Amino acid sequence: MSDFIHDFWSHYVAIATLASILACLLLLWITARAKTPASEDNTTGHVWDEDLREMNNPMPRWWMGLFVLTIVFGLGYLFVFPGLGSYKGRLEWSTDGEYTKDLAKANRELEPVYAAYTALPVEKVATDPGAMAIGERLFLNNCAQCHGSDARGGKGFPNLTDNDWLHGGSPEKIKESITRGRIGVMPPMAEAVGTPEDVKNLANYVLSLSGSPHDSVRAGLGKSKFTVCASCHGIGGVGNTAVGAPNLSDRIWLHGYGLDAIIQMINTGKTNQMPAQQGRLTEAQIHVLTGYVWGLSNAKTPGAGAP
Structure with missing residues (x-):
């Protein structure tokens, strides 16, 4: 309550x-005191x-x-x-207290299982079939709701089986993302860009960066407007892992592909959040999960989820 x-x-x-x-x-x-008149046959x-x-x-x-x-x-x-x-x-019983007690008990019982992997570097963990089996269960229980059971993501949720990383794909960066979570913010940029026509021109230029179908005339007009975007996405739109800005020069679109989707993004912006797993998972579990996620796009061993 x-x-x-x-x-x-x-x-x-x-x-x-x-x-x-x-x-x-x-x-x-009242019912016990109430008396119903009875006939001769009761x-x-x-x-x-x-x-x-x-x-x-x-x-x-x-x-x-x-x-x-x-x-x-x-x-x-x-x-x-x-x-x-x-x-x-x-x-003073509560479901939260009962859950916390059961979780602590389970973690204590599992400590010997994880002890074999905590001393190994993430790259080694990613090649161990036993660790990958554990990592897969951790992923399905804690990550698959957003990234999908195959880790290939969906609109608004990154694909973890490729090599396109918003914040970096090194073991250290993946562990940091899992532990602390991430908040990605793209502010509305229409006012800084100019008129609706300017926004449309800029959207065409963004499409041109990846060689996607676009209006070349409008793209040429929108190139100068990209300066308001380059501070995050970099010159040429190659992205910036320091701030989690996507690479616009490839053909991987997290929030939708095409002219209309890009115009909407410029006009309204976007805020995405990955919740922190610190406190929900132990350090040992995060270490094994990091190995599993890193292995999805790097290790080529059974159970590592190579794309």
């Missing part, structure tokens, strides 16, 4: 929960399908007892465990 933004909602949930339990007790008490007078009659028998005591025990159990549960608004319960 830590997501409550005001004490009112915590109190509201607590009161509503207790009121519901008390209402069950009240209903049980029926209530209700008849269904011509001959089915409801007997006027009291509710079984065992059923009443179980009902009361259920209510008592509910009150006891709410005293011991969280459930009354922001009240944490006597034991």
Whole structure:
């Protein structure tokens, strides 16, 4: 219940929960005291399908007892465990705490497994079939949701099986990306470029850098406008791994290909984020995962995911 933004909602949930339990007790008490007039044959007078009659028998005591025990159990549960608004319960149990405890236990049990790989350089890890099997599971559990199970990415998510790296493809840079995460920002540049026609000219020039189909006349007019882009993408649009600026001179397009996609990028910009895995994965796990990711585009061993 830590997501409550005001004490009112915590109190509201607590009161509503207790009121519901008390209402069950009240209903049980009223039902137990209610007396239905019975006829001489001990029926209530209700008849269904011509001959089915409801007997006027009291509710079984065992059923009443179980009902009361259920209510008592509910009150006891709410005293011991969280459930009354922001009240944490006597034991202060939480799913986050349970997850953290189980994760710590699993990491301790796996330490001997990872110990064999932590002393090896990433390049050596990438050639070890056992390490690659572990790395593949780590990748599927933590990275495949964005980069795909085959690591070939998709629109907005980099392909990890080629040699086109926004921040560098060395083992050190890959480990840094996994550990700290990345935030890539392309600011809207339309105002700096000029008119919509200037933007269109610049987009054609960007296409020309990679030899993609473009309007050569517009590309010539847009060349001078590329100066506002060169500070990040470099002269000739070859990219800059220091700031994560993509190489515009190849034919790898992370956020879509074609004139319209480039115009939109110039007009609206783009912000991409890769979440940091530090805190979610241990240093040993990150080391093995780095070997697996590096191996996707470098190592040529079974299980290394060579493209």
